[in-house]
Amino acid sequence: MTILDILLIAVALGMDCFTVSVVSGVMMRKLYWGRFVRMSFLFGLFQALMPLIGWFAIHYFQSSIEAYDHWIAFGLLFLIGAKMIVDSFKSEEEATFNPLRFWTQITLAVATSIDALAVGISFSCSGYCSVSSLTLPLLVIGVVSFVMSIVGVLLGVRFGGIFTRRFKPEIIGGIILIAIGVKILLEHLLV
Numbered sequence: 001m002t003i004l005d006i007l008l009i010a011v012a013l014g015m016d017c018f019t020v021s022v023v024s025g026v027m028m029r030k031l032y033w034g035r036f037v038r039m040s041f042l043f044g045l046f047q048a049l050m051p052l053i054g055w056f057a058i059h060y061f062q063s064s065i066e067a068y069d070h071w072i073a074f075g076l077l078f079l080i081g082a083k084m085i086v087d088s089f090k091s092e093e094e095a096t097f098n099p100l101r102f103w104t105q106i107t108l109a110v111a112t113s114i115d116a117l118a119v120g121i122s123f124s125c126s127g128y129c130s131v132s133s134l135t136l137p138l139l140v141i142g143v144v145s146f147v148m149s150i151v152g153v154l155l156g157v158r159f160g161g162i163f164t165r166r167f168k169p170e171i172i173g174g175i176i177l178i179a180i181g182v183k184i185l186l187e188h189l190l191v
Contacts (some may be wrong), residue, residue: 006137009119010047010144016112017181018045018148023176024108026100032100036153039105044146046113048138054120055134061096070188076111077181084174094144111177115143115184 024039029113098104109155128134 007142010141013149014145018152021149022156023154025153029185035100040149042109043149044142046109047145048142050113050116051120054117055124058121058124058165073114074181074185077177081174081177122158
């Protein structure tokens, strides 16, 4: 693969991170620098780790991973999205979905990066025969996802007020997360 191929893969993988970050920024309504940088770091870290896990797993669990990764991603994103929608009808004190919480960020990072397992499998099939040969692709994927997440949060915080005056961001965010899950599921089922 060329560096352009790797960059395009990184941008494609980072799109889910970007979308979830925009929604999180809208929900945050203001910048919490430490927490949003942590979320962006977790998104980048998991986007970089999942291809490595996929690369390792190809040797042991190829058919199992390919058969279920899209269902896992769909399930996680659907549950998180549904929870956001349900929480939107509760008072702020009752709502439990909070993109500033560490465990919420971990769950979102895992859910948005599960499809990157397949990229690791494709790396294994594309001639990447050692962990050291994966260093550049994984670094590019992680950095691109990190940057896209930061940009997403900044855009969400900056322009989120436009949407929050008319819509509840939790409902929009929940629908977007469910849509991402459905997209991942359909991509795998229709191939």
